[in-house]
Amino acid sequence: MSRIGKAPINVPAGVEVSLSNDNIVTVKGKLGELTEKINDDITVSINEGVIEFARPSDNKDHRSLHGLSRALVFNMIVGVTEGYSTEQELVGVGYRATAKGQLLELALGYSHPIVFELPKEIKVTTTSDKGKAPVIKLESIDKQLIGTVAAKIRSLRKPEPYKGKGIRFKGEELRRKAGKTAK
Secondary structure (H helix, E strand, C coil): CHHHHHCCEECCCCCEEEECCCCEEEEECCCCEEEEECCCCCEEEEECCEEEEECCCCCHHHHHHHHHHHHHHHHHHHHHHCCEEEEEEEECCCCEEEEECCEEEEECCCCCCEEEECCCCCEEEEECCCCCCCEEEEEECCHHHHHHHHHHHHHCCCCCCCCCCEEEECCCCCCCCCCCCCC
16 A cells, blocks of 8 residues: 555645644535544645655554555545445346435335435435336445445345345446256
């Protein structure tokens, strides 16, 4: 991660980055505002639209924190300028998804529907076209949050390797297994 940490970040126009005394980086852009606490061992400097990170030693922990800190701030900048989105498909007969505000109602083949409450920072839309698998689209400015929520939704019904039924990310390739053979 040290090579990632050494790369400076150029702040694009329209993005405001500020650093507090407690090593808290705040990024404001057209889509919103994000804050992140950077480890006290990592030194953050903001000069003329360029953010640089420095570590005190070549200790393994400092090297990993160096790259992590830079990646977190870079993801915050991309989030407030472009945003992040992820799409998931529900593959299976009778699998449905409907969004009502911040509630996502899923029918996944269980005896009851699953109601999943989403954080207020995430916007959800669902589409169901005839002949195609229903699609859940999540949008947010926080990459870490959207990844966690998408993984939690996927864990409700992971894709199984025999028939391929379950919740999968759009474009995800599954390793399929052969079923039993008749004697």
